[in-house]
Amino acid sequence: MDAQPDRTDEAAFLAAYDPRAFPAIALTVDIVVLTLREGRLNVLLVERAAPPFRGCWALPGGFVKAGEEGLDEAAARELAEETGLSSGALRRVHLEQLGSYGAPERDPRMHVVSVAYLAFAPDLPDPRAGGDAARAVWTPVAGPHGGGTGDRDATGRELAFDHARILADALDRARAKLEYTPLATTFLAPEFTIPELRTVYEEIWGEKLHPGNFHRKVLSVPGFVESTGETAERGGSRGGPRARIYRAGDARLLHPALLRPDREEGVR
Amino acid sequence: MDAQPDRTDEAAFLAAYDPRAFPAIALTVDIVVLTLREGRLNVLLVERAAPPFRGCWALPGGFVKAGEEGLDEAAARELAEETGLSSGALRRVHLEQLGSYGAPERDPRMHVVSVAYLAFAPDLPDPRAGGDAARAVWTPVAGPHGGGTGDRDATGRELAFDHARILADALDRARAKLEYTPLATTFLAPEFTIPELRTVYEEIWGEKLHPGNFHRKVLSVPGFVESTGETAERGGSRGGPRARIYRAGDARLLHPALLRPDREEGVR
DNA sequence: TCAATAGTGTCTTTGAGACAGTATACC
DNA sequence: GGTATACTGTCTCAAAGACACTATTGA
Numbered sequence: 001m002d003a004q005p006d007r008t009d010e011a012a013f014l015a016a017y018d019p020r021a022f023p024a025i026a027l028t029v030d031i032v033v034l035t036l037r038e039g040r041l042n043v044l045l046v047e048r049a050a051p052p053f054r055g056c057w058a059l060p061g062g063f064v065k066a067g068e069e070g071l072d073e074a075a076a077r078e079l080a081e082e083t084g085l086s087s088g089a090l091r092r093v094h095l096e097q098l099g100s101y102g103a104p105e106r107d108p109r110m111h112v113v114s115v116a117y118l119a120f121a122p123d124l125p126d127p128r129a130g131g132d133a134a135r136a137v138w139t140p141v142a143g144p145h146g147g148g149t150g151d152r153d154a155t156g157r158e159l160a161f162d163h164a165r166i167l168a169d170a171l172d173r174a175r176a177k178l179e180y181t182p183l184a185t186t187f188l189a190p191e192f193t194i195p196e197l198r199t200v201y202e203e204i205w206g207e208k209l210h211p212g213n214f215h216r217k218v219l220s221v222p223g224f225v226e227s228t229g230e231t232a233e234r235g236g237s238r239g240g241p242r243a244r245i246y247r248a249g250d251a252r253l254l255h256p257a258l259l260r261p262d263r264e265e266g267v268r
Numbered sequence: 269m270d271a272q273p274d275r276t277d278e279a280a281f282l283a284a285y286d287p288r289a290f291p292a293i294a295l296t297v298d299i300v301v302l303t304l305r306e307g308r309l310n311v312l313l314v315e316r317a318a319p320p321f322r323g324c325w326a327l328p329g330g331f332v333k334a335g336e337e338g339l340d341e342a343a344a345r346e347l348a349e350e351t352g353l354s355s356g357a358l359r360r361v362h363l364e365q366l367g368s369y370g371a372p373e374r375d376p377r378m379h380v381v382s383v384a385y386l387a388f389a390p391d392l393p394d395p396r397a398g399g400d401a402a403r404a405v406w407t408p409v410a411g412p413h414g415g416g417t418g419d420r421d422a423t424g425r426e427l428a429f430d431h432a433r434i435l436a437d438a439l440d441r442a443r444a445k446l447e448y449t450p451l452a453t454t455f456l457a458p459e460f461t462i463p464e465l466r467t468v469y470e471e472i473w474g475e476k477l478h479p480g481n482f483h484r485k486v487l488s489v490p491g492f493v494e495s496t497g498e499t500a501e502r503g504g505s506r507g508g509p510r511a512r513i514y515r516a517g518d519a520r521l522l523h524p525a526l527l528r529p530d531r532e533e534g535v536r
Numbered sequence: 537t538c539a540a541t542a543g544t545g546t547c548t549t550t551g552a553g554a555c556a557g558t559a560t561a562c563c
Numbered sequence: 564g565g566t567a568t569a570c571t572g573t574c575t576c577a578a579a580g581a582c583a584c585t586a587t588t589g590a
Binding site: 060136212213217220234235236237239240241242256260261 | 539550551552554555556559560561562563
């Protein structure tokens with residue numbers, strides 16, 4: 001990265017450089033943290049303690065510390081602050097960049113561009129309100145395909161800024177990611193059964209899957225899960241044999257993918 | 269999330285708000301414009317006329333105009349400036365957000381976050397150098413899987429900032445997008461033959477495809493292409509019958525997808 | 537005339553999904 | 564016992580890929 005053609009020129013330029021000469025744009029990260037609580041998909045929301053949108057619900061997030069941290073770092077920091085997780089527990093959370101949102105009028109204060117992140121987490125303890133949030137709560141996401149395509153957002157709450165749009169995009173991304181990655185396992189404990197894994201797919205996709213075919217499919221994809229040799233202590237809550245226990249395999253991509261039951265989209 | 273949480277009135281709060289109170293982060297958009305020239309995949313690069321990295325090659329881009337334009341708007345503006353395209357021609361270009369890059373040290377001047385965009389364009393006229401670029405040129409992208417995974421980037425040139433990384437991510441995205449969207453058609457004229465479409469896939473994926481199977485597959489995906497009823501004036505340059513002419517259909521997603529020949533990835 | 541190519545037919549293999557069936561667990 | 568469930572077997576259908584073949588063009 002440091003093969004700069006004329007160094008003396010460059011050094012002089014940098015010394016004279018005034019960062020404040022640029023019109024200000026502020027940069028935030030906002031995080032869509034998804035988890036399953038009692039089998040239902042939940043998203044972490046905070047109640048804003050300060051204007052704008054004071055009292056509104058919003059995605060957790062905050063300003064990027066200029067000159068100090070990268071985007072992924074800032075997202076990880078905000079995630080830790082808002083969930084109160086130890087760095088050990090955080091290592092089991094999947095965090096990826098979703099996209100950036102920068103319409104000039106999205107924040108009434110000034111031009112604020114938000115880099116949105118998407119996180120998949122196993123069942124976490126109740127969040128503690130941190131910093132600029134009055135409180136933070138897990139909020140169930142509306143049922144099948146409540147992805148905010150109408151004027152109601154996926155939580156039933158009215159979200160600040162353009163966060164309803166970000167949440168809808170996040171749910172789309174999450175549904176797609178389950179198809180071709182093994183990330184469904186990040187919603188579960190390190191050891192899980194195949195029926196538990198199926199409930200993750202069913203809840204996020206919003207449709208029931210065929211148990212037998214799902215079982216065989218998961219076992220047939222190389223590296224998706226690996227057996228522990230153990231068997232669950234108890235059968236299902238309503239009867240049935242005890243399921244075998246698996247852990248996540250070493251695959252990063254599912255091949256062949258686990259496609260959603262035919263959604264007749266594609267045309268429009 | 270801000271400095272004065274004790275104001276009760278939102279309007280008063282906004283009146284007293286000073287955007288300059290925040291540490292400065294600058295925001296740029298950079299665009300990976302891909303096109304096919306004489307059957308080869310090319311990317312638009314500019315030679316930097318000003319420090320830092322003066323004289324280096326870089327992706328076209330520039331600062332987002334604070335308070336004036338959104339991210340997509342800024343990317344479209346930069347694209348038009350750097351390619352010299354009319355707004356009519358620009359309408360045939362596919363432009364999508366790729367991701368944001370914000371390591372604090374990626375720009376020596378200050379903390380500059382770049383929102384990268386990816387564009388697919390049909391064969392365009394030679395670019396004219398605009399703004400802060402000494403010149404702008406189409407540059408062939410290295411052959412099959414030269415995606416910058418090593419220490420050489422995909423063009424053979426040394427790129428400024430982290431642009432080699434952005435380019436590599438863009439090529440990955442482009443290769444994936446051809447699988448499940450009909451965007452390969454955006455590299456061609458409005459009317460095209462199936463063998464021409466095949467060369468797009470072959471060049472971007474870096475592998476030869478089976479002509480017969482490709483032909484049947486494209487016709488079998490609903491909404492991918494639609495017939496014009498016309499036939500090409502001439503056969504292939506090395507003989508063969510004249511191909512039929514198609515235009516893009518109304519599908520936004522290919523279903524079933526056109527998957528790349530088995531790349532044994534997924535595990536690592 | 538030769539070589540290359542467009543387009544179609546057909547066969548094999550793989551995978552998805554429907555369905556059935558058995559064993560095992562909870563109530 | 565009754566019922567729900569884990570898991571396996573089997574069948575059918577769709578799709579991918581290999582291969583063959585014909586017809587048509589440029590050189």
